[in-house]
Amino acid sequence: MRKVRVATTSLAGCFGCHMSFLDMDERLVGLLEHIEFSRSPINDIKHCEPCDIGLVEGALCNADNVHVLREFRQNCKILIAVGACAINGGVPAMRNHFTLEECLNEAFLDEIGVDNPHIPNDVEIPLLLSKVHPLHEVVHVDYYLPGCPPPADAFVKIITDLLEGKEPSLPREILHYD
Amino acid sequence: MSKTIKIDGVDVPFEDGQTIMDAALAADIYIPHLCHKPGLSPHGSCKLCTVDVDGRAVSSCTMPASEGQQIANNTPALKEVRKTIIQMLFIEGNHLCPSCEKTGDCTLQALAYHHDMLDGHFPQFYPRRNVDASHPTLIIDRDRCILCELCVRASREVDGKNVFAIAGRGIKRQLIVNSPSGKLADSDIETEDLASHICPVGAILIKDHGYEVPIGRRTFDLHSIAETDLEQVILKKTVHHDA
Ligand code: SF4
Ligand code: SF4
Numbered sequence A: 001m002r003k004v005r006v007a008t009t010s011l012a013g014c015f016g017c018h019m020s021f022l023d024m025d026e027r028l029v030g031l032l033e034h035i036e037f038s039r040s041p042i043n044d045i046k047h048c049e050p051c052d053i054g055l056v057e058g059a060l061c062n063a064d065n066v067h068v069l070r071e072f073r074q075n076c077k078i079l080i081a082v083g084a085c086a087i088n089g090g091v092p093a094m095r096n097h098f099t100l101e102e103c104l105n106e107a108f109l110d111e112i113g114v115d116n117p118h119i120p121n122d123v124e125i126p127l128l129l130s131k132v133h134p135l136h137e138v139v140h141v142d143y144y145l146p147g148c149p150p151p152a153d154a155f156v157k158i159i160t161d162l163l164e165g166k167e168p169s170l171p172r173e174i175l176h177y178d
Numbered sequence B: 001m002s003k004t005i006k007i008d009g010v011d012v013p014f015e016d017g018q019t020i021m022d023a024a025l026a027a028d029i030y031i032p033h034l035c036h037k038p039g040l041s042p043h044g045s046c047k048l049c050t051v052d053v054d055g056r057a058v059s060s061c062t063m064p065a066s067e068g069q070q071i072a073n074n075t076p077a078l079k080e081v082r083k084t085i086i087q088m089l090f091i092e093g094n095h096l097c098p099s100c101e102k103t104g105d106c107t108l109q110a111l112a113y114h115h116d117m118l119d120g121h122f123p124q125f126y127p128r129r130n131v132d133a134s135h136p137t138l139i140i141d142r143d144r145c146i147l148c149e150l151c152v153r154a155s156r157e158v159d160g161k162n163v164f165a166i167a168g169r170g171i172k173r174q175l176i177v178n179s180p181s182g183k184l185a186d187s188d189i190e191t192e193d194l195a196s197h198i199c200p201v202g203a204i205l206i207k208d209h210g211y212e213v214p215i216g217r218r219t220f221d222l223h224s225i226a227e228t229d230l231e232q233v234i235l236k237k238t239v240h241h242d243a
């Protein structure tokens, strides 16, 4: 039987959700009987092939994030927003209280101890969005996995439910936003 | 014979003057509520306590109980309505639970868990709101204020003061402080006041105590809102569960 293909990525996130995913430890071995990874920081594949499940961590803070998210949406049958940032912007969205100019000035010009103050403008650097947004404001999201990060058990639960063809549900013990 | 109402098919006795919420709480029946706290006058603003009375949606915290009412409370449809209200409360403010001192002790968050809320559904408002950290022992973070007026009522009805009010309209609606400067430090609030402790969310906090109980061991990490509200646990401070 063909394995279920899973892609994962981190946008404006801290990779904490990915670390928590790996926290499922030896259960990952059993899971790999049933799933294989497409694009993921775990294998460093750079582009998403057609997949069954896409797990997206992090909010949208720059143009590249939006591009990657759209690639995931186009290629994944089921897209899951993973973690607080993907769901409501999370910690990255705290910059929404300020203008982009204020943020850049603070980080690169005015902050104490800044050496050679200038705002980086290399063409390779993706342009920042004026505000940080959660995923569902840009693409359709099929399922949400809350938590900062979601516990490993929550990853196991949602993937197992999907593998078994069930509608995913999170028991209260593993549903938390912090 | 005492008078009764029926909640989800169960006979619930009541006395004249009691609301549907009063009668339900007295009978250990949980109706979700957020702006209501027994002992303070009902406010009827959050609408989380919406029940179906003889086919009409009403707020149970303000609706007087009356003989023979047929009330639906715990139904899938009402659960969905209440979840939508909670989602709107989340997206109207800046509720970034991972960075909030109140996480795990927050009634709004606990209600969201209780209603299986996984996302905010609506686009985020990300309103810009102010912090008032002027007071030596208290802090106001308006990002998280849900305008429930529990602090307003606690100050007026229990503390015998008049420290808070809600002013403005729409997205500009916000908590204001009754002091010449508008700052909390210049008001007559004291740490011991009920108004300092009653906030159901992380909008009025006692400084320096936010992380005494570790995340994961707080009230709603260990109990559901239905349990704690029925026990009338007034969430002044997390009980220490490590003992
Ligand atoms: S007040 Fe409650 S819902 Fe809002 S951020 Fe804090 S814990 Fe979350
Ligand atoms: S500060 Fe807290 S208690 Fe006061 S209105 Fe806002 S949410 Fe309610």
Ligand code: FES
Pocket (backbone or CB within 6 Å): B032, B033, B034, B035, B036, B043, B044, B045, B046, B047, B048, B049, B050, B059, B060, B061, B062
């Ligand atoms: S609890 Fe009844 S309207 Fe808020």
